[in-house]
Amino acid sequence: MKKLYFGSNLKMYKGIQQTEDYLKELVKLTSDISRDEIELFIIPSYTSLERVGKTIDQKYVKLGAQNMCWEEQGQFTGEISPLMLEEVGIKLVMIGHSERRHVFRETDEDESKKVRCGLDHGFTTLLCIGETAEEKKYDLGPEVLRTQLKVGLSGVKKEDLGRVWVAYEPVWSIGVNGTPATADYAERMHKEIKNCLVELFGEEGREIPALYGGSVNPGNAEELIVQPSIDGLFVGRAAWQADKFNDLIRMAKKKYESQ
Numbered sequence: 001m002k003k004l005y006f007g008s009n010l011k012m013y014k015g016i017q018q019t020e021d022y023l024k025e026l027v028k029l030t031s032d033i034s035r036d037e038i039e040l041f042i043i044p045s046y047t048s049l050e051r052v053g054k055t056i057d058q059k060y061v062k063l064g065a066q067n068m069c070w071e072e073q074g075q076f077t078g079e080i081s082p083l084m085l086e087e088v089g090i091k092l093v094m095i096g097h098s099e100r101r102h103v104f105r106e107t108d109e110d111e112s113k114k115v116r117c118g119l120d121h122g123f124t125t126l127l128c129i130g131e132t133a134e135e136k137k138y139d140l141g142p143e144v145l146r147t148q149l150k151v152g153l154s155g156v157k158k159e160d161l162g163r164v165w166v167a168y169e170p171v172w173s174i175g176v177n178g179t180p181a182t183a184d185y186a187e188r189m190h191k192e193i194k195n196c197l198v199e200l201f202g203e204e205g206r207e208i209p210a211l212y213g214g215s216v217n218p219g220n221a222e223e224l225i226v227q228p229s230i231d232g233l234f235v236g237r238a239a240w241q242a243d244k245f246n247d248l249i250r251m252a253k254k255k256y257e258s259q
């Protein structure tokens with residue numbers, strides 16, 4: 001049985017106290033699930049990281065940052081340094097979320113520099129990739145994903161591969177106006193991702209966890225998690241209440257184990 005990954009990006013929601021309450025409840029509700037079976041991670045606001053870095057045991061839930069600069073310091077107004085994240089005890093950074101790419105115009109080369117910087121600083125580094133609706137219309141998903149992986153992971157050293165995660169989040173599937181990918185389509189894209197990772201890194205590339213994200217909900221979590229190339233679920237809105245996320249995790253895990 002493979003380890004299943006479940007995580008949530010809290011985006012620009014929840015302040016410090018709300019984040020702490022949410023995480024405490026989530027840890028409590030999921031504490032009986034062995035962390036050898038699941039990897040649980042939450043990516044909250046920067047402002048809550050210092051507090052929850054102290055009060056939440058990362059044995060149960062890994063805490064991540066939503067973005068990170070590729071430099072340690074300098075004239076980068078509004079950015080956050082890897083040293084600042086290390087200082088507050090963060091172990092995970094997310095790079096290239098769709099909203100960073102499409103709202104804030106980050107490029108594949110930006111993501112590439114950030115990924116290498118994250119790995120050099122010892123973070124687990126979650127690279128998000130995904131095609132737009134227009135690219136999907138021309139069935140360009142595989143080409144787009146390959147480009148994002150080849151550029152985003154260029155220069156990654158073999159010894160760092162154990163700390164690379166990938167999330168496939170098609171742009172058209174994310175958020176309130178998103179349409180979730182069908183399980184078949186998601187599996188097809190995840191297979192492309194795994195094949196590309198093997199081309200880039202050899203068989204070790206297949207071990208890089210690939211998570212599906214984009215309107216995951218209680219109605220589609222089971223059919224997504226049983227797809228052979230999907231290693232986990234990266235959830236937004238459906239995870240922002242701890243009890244609902246706990247239910248979704250248990251439902252998906254049970255389905256996976258019943259195969």
Ligand SMILES: O=C[C@H](O)COP(=O)(O)O
Pocket residue numbers: 008009097169173174175176178213214215216234235236237238
């Ligand atoms: O980072 C998470 C994704 O953007 C998914 O968000 P969503 O589940 O609300 O569509």
